Amino acid sequence: MMGNTILELQGINKYFRDNTGNSFHVIKDVNLSLRQGECIAIVGESGCGKSTLAKLISQLIPVTKGSMFYNGKDVTNLHGAQLKEYYKNVQMIFQNPLSTFSPRMKIGSYMVEPYLNFKLMNKKEALNYAKELLETVGLSKDFIDRYPNELSGGQLQRVVIARTIGLKPDVIICDECTSALDVSIQKQIIHLLLELQSNTKFCNIFITHDLALAESISDKIYVMYLGEIVEILRSKNISRDAKHPYTKALLNAVFSAKNTNKNIEVIKPQIQDYTIKKGCLFALRCPNASENCYREKPCLKYLNLRCSVACNLY
Numbered sequence: 001m002m003g004n005t006i007l008e009l010q011g012i013n014k015y016f017r018d019n020t021g022n023s024f025h026v027i028k029d030v031n032l033s034l035r036q037g038e039c040i041a042i043v044g045e046s047g048c049g050k051s052t053l054a055k056l057i058s059q060l061i062p063v064t065k066g067s068m069f070y071n072g073k074d075v076t077n078l079h080g081a082q083l084k085e086y087y088k089n090v091q092m093i094f095q096n097p098l099s100t101f102s103p104r105m106k107i108g109s110y111m112v113e114p115y116l117n118f119k120l121m122n123k124k125e126a127l128n129y130a131k132e133l134l135e136t137v138g139l140s141k142d143f144i145d146r147y148p149n150e151l152s153g154g155q156l157q158r159v160v161i162a163r164t165i166g167l168k169p170d171v172i173i174c175d176e177c178t179s180a181l182d183v184s185i186q187k188q189i190i191h192l193l194l195e196l197q198s199n200t201k202f203c204n205i206f207i208t209h210d211l212a213l214a215e216s217i218s219d220k221i222y223v224m225y226l227g228e229i230v231e232i233l234r235s236k237n238i239s240r241d242a243k244h245p246y247t248k249a250l251l252n253a254v255f256s257a258k259n260t261n262k263n264i265e266v267i268k269p270q271i272q273d274y275t276i277k278k279g280c281l282f283a284l285r286c287p288n289a290s291e292n293c294y295r296e297k298p299c300l301k302y303l304n305l306r307c308s309v310a311c312n313l314y
């Protein structure tokens with residue numbers, strides 16, 4: 001059973017400035033809620049704003065407009081000790097594990113860093129704790145004395161996961177955390193995450209461009225297109241439930257990749273789409289767009305328990 005709401009985003013917006021000083025709107029009015037023990041997936045193609053949203057949620061970058069609540073408390077503009085506490089509770093795992101290590105730091109030092117930083121224990125306790133954690137993620141405790149370049153990509157990602165769960169966070173955001181690994185290792189890491197999640201009850205925000213993977217591991221999928229959430233689906237039978245033409249196109253791309261007779265329809269955001277101010281962002285590429293779609297902006301509508309969609313057709 002799902003518990004209380006842990007995290008809630010209300011109308012979150014983010015603007016970045018380009019090199020000519022113009023601001024551009026990257027995250028647009030995103031509402032999202034995450035309940036205890038839940039795993040949600042955020043899916044969308046490259047450049048749609050997934051990592052930006054992850055960084056906003058983990059407060060690595062500030063929100064331009066909107067509010068964020070954590071256990072019912074407004075955490076939109078935290079600083080100081082409260083921000084530090086938030087960093088402990090909401091953890092992020094990045095795509096490329098190697099980039100999070102410094103080459104001359106032993107695995108042990110890397111692992112104990114946050115425990116010492118947050119003054120959770122002394123150095124000796126932290127090292128013992130790190131050894132335990134390494135074994136939890138299926139690695140030998142002797143790895144503590146190794147250097148990052150002596151481990152494989154999959155092993156490094158296990159170390160990152162071990163260190164992360166050691167902090168006992170409420171929320172872990174995995175930003176494409178398996179996409180740098182080869183397929184068989186990906187499966188092991190996903191399996192490990194799921195197992196840890198069911199044992200330790202953290203919530204998971206899983207970011208991926210792989211809709212099939214999202215469906216297989218999450219409870220709910222948020223489909224993102226050019227910084228907007230265009231559809232929210234229960235992760236069961238999404239090929240039946242998906243309504244948005246963009247989600248359907250993504251599904252089609254998955255299925256046609258398996259069927260070599262069909263052409264893969266790749267849908268990449270076109271640069272002019274960023275400049276659309278009116279109507280539906282997807283209209284230019286939508287097979288079902290009517291004239292109205294270029295004028296009227298669709299809002300996210302609740303259709304049923306399994307689907308909410310932002311499309312003028314519904």
Ligand SMILES: Nc1ncnc2c1ncn2[C@@H]1O[C@H](COP(=O)(O)OP(=O)(O)OP(=O)(O)O)[C@@H](O)[C@H]1O
Nearest residue numbers: 016017026044045046047048049050051052053209
């Ligand atoms: N710090 C920044 N300053 C300016 N623009 C940025 C910054 N970070 C991201 N962007 C831009 O915001 C948009 C969204 O980027 P983001 O990294 O969130 O996409 P993504 O969905 O994670 O893509 P990918 O799947 O390739 O990781 C892109 O156009 C990107 O160039």
Ligand SMILES: [Mg+2]
Nearest residue numbers: 050051052175
């Ligand atoms: Mg990204």
